[in-house]
Amino acid sequence: KQEVTQIPAALSVPEGENLVLNCSFTDSAIYNLQWFRQDPGKGLTSLLLIQSSQREQTSGRLNASLDKSSGRSTLYIAASQPGDSATYLCAVRPGGYSSASKIIFGSGTRLSIRP
Amino acid sequence: GAVVSQHPSWVICKSGTSVKIECRSLDFQATTMFWYRQFPKQSLMLMATSNEGSKATYEQGVEKDKFLINHASLTLSTLTVTSAHPEDSSFYICSAMELSYEQYFGPGTRLTVT
Numbered sequence: 559k560q561e562v563t564q565i566p567a568a569l570s571v572p573e574g575e576n577l578v579l580n581c582s583f584t585d586s587a588i589y590n591l592q593w594f595r596q597d598p599g600k601g602l603t604s605l606l607l608i609q610s611s612q613r614e615q616t617s618g619r620l621n622a623s624l625d626k627s628s629g630r631s632t633l634y635i636a637a638s639q640p641g642d643s644a645t646y647l648c649a650v651r652p653g654g655y656s657s658a659s660k661i662i663f664g665s666g667t668r669l670s671i672r673p
Numbered sequence: 674g675a676v677v678s679q680h681p682s683w684v685i686c687k688s689g690t691s692v693k694i695e696c697r698s699l700d701f702q703a704t705t706m707f708w709y710r711q712f713p714k715q716s717l718m719l720m721a722t723s724n725e726g727s728k729a730t731y732e733q734g735v736e737k738d739k740f741l742i743n744h745a746s747l748t749l750s751t752l753t754v755t756s757a758h759p760e761d762s763s764f765y766i767c768s769a770m771e772l773s774y775e776q777y778f779g780p781g782t783r784l785t786v787t
Contacts, residue, residue, distance in 0.1 A: 594778075601679075601766055601780035602717075647716060651774075660707065661768075661776060665716045 560585045560652050564664035572672045573640060579633040579667045581648030586626045589651040593622050593633050596645045596666070605646075606633070610653060638671045645669070675701045677769045679779035686757055686786055693753045694782045696767030702747035703769035707776065708740075711764040723750045757786045 561584045571577050581591070590609045594602040606615045606622040608631070614623040621634040635642060648664040676699040686692050696706055704725050709717040721731045721742050729742035739761075741753040750769075754761055762785050768776040 589774075599764070599781075599783065602778040604778075607775075660719055660722060663716045663718075668714075 560588075560650060560662050562648055562650050562662050562664035564646075564648050564667050566667060567665065568668040568670070570670040570672060571638060573638060575638050576634065576636050577638055577669075579635070579646050579648075579669070581631040581633070581664055583629045583631075583650045583662075585652065586629050587653040588626065589653040591622075591624055591631050592649045592651070592661070593620075593631075594647040594649060596647060598645075602647065635669075640671045640673050643669055643671045675699075675769070675771055675775070675777040677767065677777045677779040679765075679767055679782050681782060682780065683783040684785070686784070688758055688786055689756055691753055691755045692757055692784060693751055694765055694767075694784075696750045696752070696769065696779055698748045698769040698771075698777070701769070701771045703750075703771060704747060705770040706744060706750040707768045707770070708742060708750075708752050709766045709768070711766060711781075717766060720752075754784065757784070759786045762786045 563582045565580050592607045593605045608615050608624040619636040624631045645666045645668045647666045649661045651661050678697045680695045706723045708720045710720050711717045720735045721729045723729045723742050723744040725744045731737045744750040764781050766781045768778045770776045
């Protein structure tokens, strides 16, 4: 059974710092991995999606890496800003016969950027 | 990008009543929609998978008679919480999957049962 873990559960850093959020998954047979952002009381915003054949994806100040063999992904945020404060969720779509299988979410990392 | 809407965005109801939440894919057809539940400071937990024109598939531990799901068209799925109780108060989020298997999430519905 696929399990997704995110460490740390919460993180507070001063503005301007670069930071890394971690995600690990137990079964390396995945279809893709996705990072989401969730603001309090809001829905999900997709940040980056990495297909199983890819190693990383970049969007602006965000860079996500994927190492399937070790079951790990990282989300790197450069030059953090107070507006980056949110909960970041890692989600895995298991592979296998049906690529339309359900997404499994990690528990999230609550990020707070101090001005 | 693809847009998914939910209605209502928030609802307060009395214990024992039923509440219906709608999930619509606005600019694409979704043969599959998913319903998630999220408690405060916790992650999303999949409740059920809804396929257009067929019965929903519920996750273990989710009462299908309490959480009724209807996916009558390619753009609409509904979740009805029947005989709601305070412990059903939660944030409900739907997602819709397009042909490329990409999932797009709705903004969520906050349900409070008093």
